[in-house]
Amino acid sequence: MQKQAYSIYQHTFFHDISCKGVGIHSGKEVLLTLKPAPSDHGIVFKRTDLKGQPEIPATYEYVIPTRLCTRVGLTPKVSVSTIEHLMAALAAFEIDNVLIEINGPEVPIMDGSSGPFVALFQCAGKIEQEKKRLYIRIKEPLVLEANGKKIALLPKNELSIYFQALSENADVLLNNQFYKYNHSWSSFKQEVGAARTVAFYDEISQLQANGLGLGGSLDNTVVLKEGKVLNSEGLRYDNEFARHKALDALGDLYLLGHPILGEFSSIGGGHSLNAKIVQEIMNTPKSFEIETLSNLAPTHKPILWKEAPCLIYTTNSPLRTSASASA
Numbered sequence: 001m002q003k004q005a006y007s008i009y010q011h012t013f014f015h016d017i018s019c020k021g022v023g024i025h026s027g028k029e030v031l032l033t034l035k036p037a038p039s040d041h042g043i044v045f046k047r048t049d050l051k052g053q054p055e056i057p058a059t060y061e062y063v064i065p066t067r068l069c070t071r072v073g074l075t076p077k078v079s080v081s082t083i084e085h086l087m088a089a090l091a092a093f094e095i096d097n098v099l100i101e102i103n104g105p106e107v108p109i110m111d112g113s114s115g116p117f118v119a120l121f122q123c124a125g126k127i128e129q130e131k132k133r134l135y136i137r138i139k140e141p142l143v144l145e146a147n148g149k150k151i152a153l154l155p156k157n158e159l160s161i162y163f164q165a166l167s168e169n170a171d172v173l174l175n176n177q178f179y180k181y182n183h184s185w186s187s188f189k190q191e192v193g194a195a196r197t198v199a200f201y202d203e204i205s206q207l208q209a210n211g212l213g214l215g216g217s218l219d220n221t222v223v224l225k226e227g228k229v230l231n232s233e234g235l236r237y238d239n240e241f242a243r244h245k246a247l248d249a250l251g252d253l254y255l256l257g258h259p260i261l262g263e264f265s266s267i268g269g270g271h272s273l274n275a276k277i278v279q280e281i282m283n284t285p286k287s288f289e290i291e292t293l294s295n296l297a298p299t300h301k302p303i304l305w306k307e308a309p310c311l312i313y314t315t316n317s318p319l320r321t322s323a324s325a326s327a
Contacts, residue, residue, distance in 0.1 A: 006158070006259075008293050010096040010133050012036040014125035019116065021108025024082060024197075024221070025069065027214030030104035032086075034124070037097040039131035042257065043090060045072065045080045049103040054078050058087060058100075059257045060278045068212060070252055070271050081106045084271065085197075088251030089117035091259060092188035095126060096133060112196035112220040114247055118189055132292040138262030140287045144277050149268035151277050153287075156263040159183035163245040166268025179242035183250070192250070194236050195243035201225035249274055256281065258290065 018033040037044070043058040054074055056062055062072040064079055070087070073079020086107050090098065092114075110116040142153045149166060165177040181192055199213065199221045207213045222240060223230040237243055245266070252274035253260050266273070281288055 006135075006261075006293060007094050007128070007133055010039050010129040010131045011094050011126045012038075012041075012097040012129060013095065013121070014127050017120045017124040019108060019110070019120055021110050022215040022220075023104065023106030024109035024112075024215045025212045026104070026106045028104055028106070030102060030106060030108045032108055033101040034120075035099045035101065036127070037099045039097060039129045041097040041099070043087070043095070043098055043100070043254075045083075045100045045102055047078060047080065047103075047105075048101050050078060055099075056080060058083060058255060060255045060275070060282060063255060063275050063278075065272070065275070068207075068271070070248075070255070070275070072255070079105060082109065083107050084248050084251035085110070085112075085114045086117055086251070087254045088188075088247045089114040089121060089193065091250050091254040092183075092185050092193070093118075093121045093126065094133075094185070094259070095121070097129070109197075109215060109220045112222070113194050113244070114188075114192070115194040118193045134258045134290050134292060136256055136258045136260045136262075136281070136288050136290055138260065138281075138288050140284075142277060142280055142284065142287055144273060144280060146273060146276075149270075149273055150266070151269045151273050152263075152265045153277060153281070154263040154265070157261055159259070159261055160263050161246045161249050162263070162265040163242045163249065163269075164267045165242050165245070177239040177242035179239050179246055181243075181246040181250070188250075192243050192247045195240045195247055196220070196222050196236065197244055198222045198224060198241045201230065245270070252278065 013034060013036045016033060016035050018031065020029065020031050022029050045056040045058060047054050056072050056074055056079065058072055064071045064073045064076060066081060069082040070084040071079055071081035072083060080102060138153050138155050144151045160183065161181040163179055181187065199216060201223050204213060218231050222235065229235055248271065249264060249266060252271060253264065256278055
C-alpha cells in the first residue's frame with residue numbers, strides 16, 4: 001500500500017475556501033463555503049438559506065433517490081443535490097472532516113468536473129488531526145445487476161475503480177470507452193479530476209421540460225449529437241466519459257462515511273446502482289471490516305500541508321447553450 005495514497009490520520013482543511021457557480025439542474029447561482037471541522041465531525045452540509053440552517057451529513061443514510069445526480073437530505077425540501085464531484089475531490093484529497101455551507105439546493109457544477117475543486121483544495125491546504133482514520137476494507141465479493149448493468153466489489157487492500165461504458169443510446173463514442181483508476185491524489189489530479197459530465201443533445205429538451213439541466217451549457221457539459229462532440233475544444237481525454245464515471249463512483253463510495261479499500265468494477269452503472277451497492281455493503285456486515293491502517297508510525301506529530309499557487313475558480317456567466325447532464 002502506498003503511503004502517499006492512504007493516510008493514517010484524519011484531515012481537515014487548513015482554512016476556509018469558497019466558490020460560486022450555478023447548479024446544473026436548478027440553473028440557480030449558489031455560494032459554497034468549506035470550513036475546517038474537528039476530528040470525527042465527518043462531511044456535513046449546512047443549508048444557510050433555510051430556516052434554522054439545518055445540517056445534513058453526507059452519508060448513505062441520508063441519500064434521497066433522484067435522477068442524474070447524487071442527493072442527500074433530511075427531507076426532499078431540506079437537501080443538497082449534485083454532490084458527487086465535490087465528494088470525489090474530498091475523497092481524493094483525504095478530507096474527513098468539513099462543514100460545507102451552501103445557500104441553495106445544489107452544489108455548483110463549475111466546469112462539469114472536479115478540477116475547480118482540486119484547485120480550491122490546493123489553495124486551502126489541509127491539516128492532519130489527532131484521530132486515526134478508519135477504512136472500510138471489503139472482505140467478501142458483492143455483485144449487483146440491473147437492466148443489463150453490473151457492479152462488483154472485490155477484496156483488495158487498496159482502492160481501484162474500473163468502468164466500462166454502456167450507453168442506452170448506443171453511442172459509438174461512449175460504448176468504446178473504458179478506464180481503470182488506481183486511487184491516489186496524484187492520479188486523481190492527473191487522470192480523473194478534469195473529466196467532465198456528458199449529455200445527449202437529443203435528450204436536452206425533454207429533461208429541461210422536467211425541470212432538469214436548466215443550468216447546463218457547453219462550459220460545463222460535454223454534449224454529444226449523433227456520435228460527435230459539440231464542444232469546440234473537443235474532449236479532454238479520448239475516454240473522458242469513462243473517466244468521469246470513475247470520478248462519480250469515487251464520490252458516491254465516499255458516502256459510506258469512510259474511505260473504502262476494494263476493487264470496484266462497473267459495466268454501465270451510474271449513481272442509482274452506486275447507491276444500491278453502498279447500501280448493500282452496509283446491509284451485509286460480513287462483507288467488510290472497519291479498521292485503521294496497520295502500518296502505524298511509532299511516533300507522530302500533526303503536520304500542515306500547503307501547495308502553491310493558489311487558484312480560485314468560478315463558473316462563467318451568463319449561461320449559454322443549454323444542456324442536461326448525467327453528472
